[in-house]
Amino acid sequence: MNKNKRIKKILTKKFLIGEYVKNRKSMVKIAKESHSCFRTVRKCLRKYNIKIRTLSEAKKKSFKILTREFLQREHHKNKKSIHQIAQTIHCSHRVIYNHLNKYGIKIRMLGKKSWDKVSKILTKSFLKKEYIKNKKSTIQIAKETKCFRTTVIKYLKKFDIKRRTCKEFCKSGKEAINYIDGRTHNSKCIDCGKKISYNSAIYGNSRCHSCANKAQHRIGTLNSKGKNNPNYKHGKTNNNKCIDCERRIVPIATRCWECSFKLRFGKNNPNYIDGNGYAPYPLEFNDKLKEKIRKRDNYQCQNCNITESEHIIVFGKVLCVHHIDYDKKNCKETNLLALCRNCNIRANYNRDYWKQHYNELMSAKVLGNLAKGKINPTKV
Template structure:
């Protein structure tokens, strides 16, 4: 067992660096090395004698130091008179603002301030403070609730909503978000009528302003356009003239030239690089100079004038100024 470096007694170590058996031996050894003299002094709090290890030590222990500090900081006790029972009581610390001597006096004072009145909602008598209007939380919620009762246009369920929201044509005619979405799908919330059959349905106001006509289905749209001729004949944006002038037939050698062009281009789109295997169908063959510009089909179908492209790329080529509707009619 190790021995203390100051008194020589054997002791059990509590850690690997311990050299002294007690704290007193450590302090005495330290003072001996520093050539300090140990003085016997009185503690400023408990007035007990103790050995002073340092020049600034005033208390015998940490407990005395804390108690002395609490005595210095603590505010003096105050004597007060209770507002209810008129008895004298003392307060100190945080409770120095107290005006009642006990909890019973405080409750008695609070009850004396209660006033008898009738509930603003259910009209039942009750006791409460002057500012209180309702007898319970349920009555308070019902009294200040300004919502109006409505029936859902989808499920018929009774629900409440605010008056300001009824004026809007938003989802406040439905009890929930699900019913509102159902109203848009089923058309029960009608704000538009079909120009073909006259049936009411829902359509976004922005789309109503954008479109000239409104239809409830694709069938009604087709029926209306076929009967009115709105996009037929000269009204069609793809109208070239009569069928006799429209050069839709590319000549007797067209299919052979078309096969040669695809074989020459290795069955690959010359714009985006997709192959026929990836595309899933045969590629289109494009006339670099439009077919309608030629008088002879052989000149129009020369391999130098043909190009293999996929249909999306073909549409891009014929967009804008290259659209067939932009060709001058005198060429036809």
């Protein structure tokens, strides 16, 4: 609520006319400045009847600025890239590119200086020394020269320097990365004699995958009988049956799943009252009447005293209107009461108590209003 109030204070009519109409800022930019969503900005513009610009109208300003002189000055003299010019004007880089082609302005190559530096460094003699003699990888050379790996590969092809294969690059023996002290690993499975991994030999059960599964199954079947079974209970067998259909069921349950599912619907349900739960409300019970009842009750729940503004934050909707005698057709004002969602649900259980409670509350309210002279005695 505080955030919405703050945004409403910022997004006034004067502010939007100044920023959107005069300064010609976009909705997204105004939203960023005011720390809100662009949809709220659009909503406020519609609220104050400020005309929203179309996409072509928004682009007109950038098209006027993009003259031949402007592009030559920014792109060649100031040496700005296409993306940098696009950011200053708040348009797409594609628009700048099309206008440069339109006026016949030569497009600068990105990072021409850096390419010249790289070409000077990546000479034939340098690559032979680093790649062949020192046996450095293309990634290592790229890091040293501050360029991409693909450029190094490109220059190797250019100078006809033969690239190493994966086998040639992978070092063996003492030069290998994982070399420790010359120990070799020749561990085999206990049952079938197949070669197994280092981890399963040291940390596992020294078996291959298939033999380990067979052993686990064999141990499991032996241990699952009698007292070793996890469901064993003093040697007693389960003879528990369903009350209704006499099927065999779990020891804890009294009914099977199908029989217990049937009891949940219709008259068998413990919360069943009269079967009129889904009956439609009359036309008298409309939004106008509900609003009248809420206004009468000061937009407050008559049981827990939660306000409507708090109710909207918690439940995302306005207060409910409850029928005291549970008769949907009885839409008299003395039979209606404003309640929150939780209190309205609670009133469906132990109906006799809630009916008496709310009748007493309503009668006290009517008597109080009669004494104050707010209600005409003939209309009660």
